[in-house]
Amino acid sequence: MSEAQERAWNELGERYLLPVPRDAAATSVARDARIDPAVVWGRRAPLIVEIGSGQGHAIVHAAGLRPDHDFLAVEVFRAGLARTMLDADRAGIANLRLVEANAPEVLEHLLPAAAIAELWVFFPDPWHKKRHTKRRLVQPEFARTAGRALRPGGVLRLATDWEEYAVQMRDVLDADASFVRDFDGEWAERFDGRVQTAFERKGARAGRSIRDLAYRRPAG
Template sequence: MTEQPRKPFDPSTFRDKPVSFVRRSGRMTPSQERAWEESRSDFLLEIAHGPAATSVAAGETGDPAEIFGREADLIVEVGSGQGHQILSAAAARPETNFLAVEVFRAGLARTVIRAADAGLTNLRLAEVNAPELLEHYLPEGSVAEIWVFFPDPWKKAKHHKRRLISADFARIAHRALKPGGVLRLGTDWQNYADHMREVMDEAPGFERAFEGDWAERYEGRVLTAFENKGIEKGRDIRDLTYRKI
């Protein structure tokens, strides 16, 4: 009997905490491959990985002032996808530094291509698990805002433990944010929105930066495919904003 080939070992599945991503495959076109090789060094941070795929190696740290060559507010987007949100923000706010955290290589490549075409100098990318970057790589109190827009809602009840927004993530975000720093959340899944609000209302060191049940839609967020899909299906888009105190 012919032995069936084994699937490649993926150490990213062996973690004891939720991660900021779901491993996805996606091929790059030849032109994207070339652009990735030619331009990624201008944008992609060289972060050594630990034993798990996309983990941050012990002792790896980065100073935003050195990374960007200047002192400026830093905004980190967790799960930047193909970069539509962060590219728009970086172009509109050249005085601010932006860091996109994503492990989907094809999405990173598309972000690099568009960033190079736009001549952006205030954008960097990290191909690592976001909680590890926020907890271990970036200095404490170095981030002005953290954005988590439309994370995987893990709809089934048995999978809720995999949701990114948790008490532990709130702790990590609190460490990374500077005093008065802001955590912005958005989702089109009501159950997850309720979960986010419950977690963050109880999180030590945070206060609501909105009145009523939900925050107003963040005006700096462009209409991405994820949000538009939710709208088309008749789902309410829920925003939440919390400030570090």
């Protein structure tokens, strides 16, 4: 990390970072870990969680625009989390918290069931080499975990610049009974709450189309 990021980690971490009981790995979450969002944020408000928040551009922007919502950024790279804290501090953001942990374990262990109003997965690692595709986040097991974490009526939003991964995401979520499509046609409209990030600009420069998806957990 840069000097500024190291300083942010040390000086802002107490305000923004959630303490996490660990299992064996450094970014794991202990099975008996659990937070109460109302205690963490000091109120009851809809919770939006971004998985793989990177440097935090999307979630800091959204948290500033929606002060009536609570936000949680999930990331394993400290430099990105530190940058997120720096930007949030400069913008005076009070409704954002961060967690350094593996996303599926956050959804399964740290957060209560049905706690999330919206779950964002924007530009996850595509693992585009054929021998690596099994490492992709959006697999049937993840869909089941996400369905448990979302409240009835909650929305899972996804975006990627890799067409083959977009098709895989759609196939996985179409096949999961926890979700129904929240869009018409082949792809969802671009989510207007998603700012353009470096990952999206890189994909566009390479000539790749951006594809959005949105799935809802049925209210019933």
